[in-house]
Amino acid sequence: MSAASCLLTEDQFLCSICLDVFTDPVSIPCGHNFCKDCITEHWNINVQCRCPNCNKRYNKRPELQINTFISEMAAQFRQSAQQKTSRSSSEQQVVKPEVHQMIQKRRLKIEEIKASVQLSNKDADREIAEGVQVFTALKESVERGQAELIKTIEEKQRTTEKQAEDFIKDELSTDISLCPGTSPAVDSFLFLSYKGLFLILLCKMLSLLLIVANNLQ
Template sequence: MSAVSCLLTEHQFLCSICLDVFTDPVSTPCGHNFCKTCITEHWNINVPYQCPNCKKVFYSKPELQVNTFISEMAAQFRQSAQQKASSSSSEQQAAKPGEVPCDVCTGTKVKALKSCLVCLASYCETHLEPHLTASRLKKHQLIDPVENLEGRMCTKHDKLLELFCKTDQMCVCMLCTVSDHKTHDVVPLKEEYEGKKAELGKTEAETQQMIQKRRLKIQEIKRSVELSKEDADREIAGGVQVFSALKESVERSQAELIDTIKEKQRETEKQAEGFIKELEQEISELKKRSSEVEQLSRSEDHLHLLQSLPSLNAAPPTKDWTEVSVRPPSYEGTVRRAVKQLEETLSKQMKKLLEAELKRVQQYAVDVTLDPDTANPYLILSDDGKQVKHVDIKKNLSDNSERFDHGVVILAKQSFSSGRFYYSIQFNSILFI
């Protein structure tokens, strides 16, 4: 018998219901063989009684007879297969920590090559062979080896989770669609997998975009610091030139001037360092999330992706950096305030200094025109929009949401939110801008 069993292949000893080697094989009246437990449970569920293979219907439950010959052959084959698998496993390297072991190996657990979503088992190269050769097993869905295959079964119906309920956002089996999820929006697992994977790709792209924006903001802040330092250097040089000419009598004022300017620069750098540190922290958190999203989006395991998605860390809290910037401190008047203390002896130097500062500030000059749509009815605007005066008689003007009805106010057409701008205002009577 041993010689005969060696000529037979494993799929000839498989029960067509459990797809495993026969256990207590019995024969039906139509001549087909099944595990006793498998065919009994099958007929307990399905009435009338029907052969799973040839579909022959029996109107009364047939009496099952133990097939002694098949039982002995299956036992002989199982023993031979276990010895062969044990010998093969001993020649292969055992699965390392973190690797999925073969579920069939009885001795050394060899690293699994594939996992079967139908058998809910993982197989090494040796034990995977029936799935590659047997016609019935070829129809099974094989994936890269994964752990916890039991988690792919519906806990209520003990069926494979192969559908996704969009209504309840959960994976379900076929029987769930006719019970708890009968009226719900249910789609194949693969369809939902593709959709969620596309969303993950979009999330990853958005995360990368956020990282890039923050890198650009860092460059902007660093450039602001450089400009601030250039302004500080120019201001220091001008102050040194003024106070050097005053010799010993103004050395103390010169030192105070330099300290004031440098303190402003240190405050600017400190502010910039704080922004950069916060941006780099956000980049670090975003990179971490990007890595998690990328790793999950590369998964070919439909169920693993969908079950892992809810536990994916939420996007880290980030600041809106659009309006954040480091504004270089203004140094105009710093030297003037220092020199003013010595105005009795420095009147000529003060005059030169004021002229130089005015010239420097005027490079930021802007042409401001008043906006008549915002003028209070008690204000009269000149034709060129450069002058305005207050009167006692209220003008009859059209309704305008931008007009100041209560405060005697007028705005300019131009608006400035950042940068340096120079313009002068002359008060002849009452002017509000």
């Protein structure tokens, strides 16, 4: 019987009226099989007795013959289907925890990646802030050094100018005192000459100081 069930398809175990596996299958004279309740109800609501499959007409309601072979095959088929359903349900119950565990692992991995990215962003922001602070301090230090250098050069320049002016005045006074009998015009000429030399010397010194200052910047 098991070998015979392998040769039958699923459709052969289905009632053509209810489209489900036979329950109490019976045969009618034309050879077609139906559930006993299905064919009985079908003929109860129809005036003429006809086969639902081949439409063969019967003058009077034929006697229903219990089909033991189909009944046994349908029972075996139903049992096999229930076993498959039970086995599939068990497999799903086994698979579900594994799938759930895999999903949880992936979620944890995603959370770890997000946390790592956030930490990396914080580190980058901190490094940028520290770098800006260092370069700002360095810039301010350079600017202060430049200002101090310019101030020192200007002070030296003023000191040099004062020393040169005092020196020229002293030398001019000495030269004039060593020349007795000089007229006021000569004295004025000598003073202007020394003053011109002083201005030339002063211009050269200023040019030299400016060149040095530009090179330092």
